Amino acid sequence: MTQFTPLSAALGGALIGFSALVLWILDGKIAGISGIFGRIFALHQGDIVWRVAFVAGLLLAPSLYALAHPLPPLIVSHATALLIAAGLLVGFGTRLGSGCTSGHGICGIARLSKRSIAATATFMAVAMVTVFVARHVFGA
């Protein structure tokens, strides 16, 4: 069970939105993590350095945060097979669908993109059904 934390959620959300704002105003790029990260591995794609720099920021954020506060809990499934299956689906699906929670769910909705609204509605609904089946049908 986790507590409902509306204030820290909205504050953290505002920081995520601010990151998207700055990346757009300064560099004209969409802060969509699957696109930024996935295109690092695209063979014929130039413009890789800024992508690596962004991901380095994501990876170092916990170390920065830990200087000021203890890190919040991170509770994740320990089943390796499940982690691998989920990772494969998330990697393939986000590239095929041109985005994830950040690119579609935040930037795309902020841009009022019909594609992103459709994608967000789809992955939210499918994830909710998946959780229902996994937790309440199979009892994981």
Added chain:
Amino acid sequence: MKRILAAFLCGLIFGVGLIVSQMSNPAKVLNFLDLARIPSGHWDPSLAFVMIGAIPVAAIGFALGRRRKAPLLADAFDPPTATRIDAPLVTGAAIFGIGWGLVGFCPGPALTAVGFGSGEAVIFVAAMIAGMLLFQAWTAFSGKKG
């Protein structure tokens, strides 16, 4: 160099936002997606508040961008070009939704969780990279055929 520094700082701010909002914690994400918790009062709607906090701020950025011909550090804005709601978009989103619902990680939080030192996140991200490479191999293959 300025562009690289800007991207690094944006990644850092994004990651701190994920930690502050606790979206780095898959348990919190799954407890949002688990609508069956609503009747018992154990549902955690925090993720919706992350979006409520993020979307208006990002929208200000896109509105400011519309007043300019180009971003401050680059030659041109680089928006997505596709406009149609097509089969790859919906199929990809559905596949992503299954993976997201299984473990509670999407790409940003998974990468940030690697920075927590989570071994589970490392396994997930390695598989996610494999999934992304699989997509590229698949598009390269189908592209040659078509």
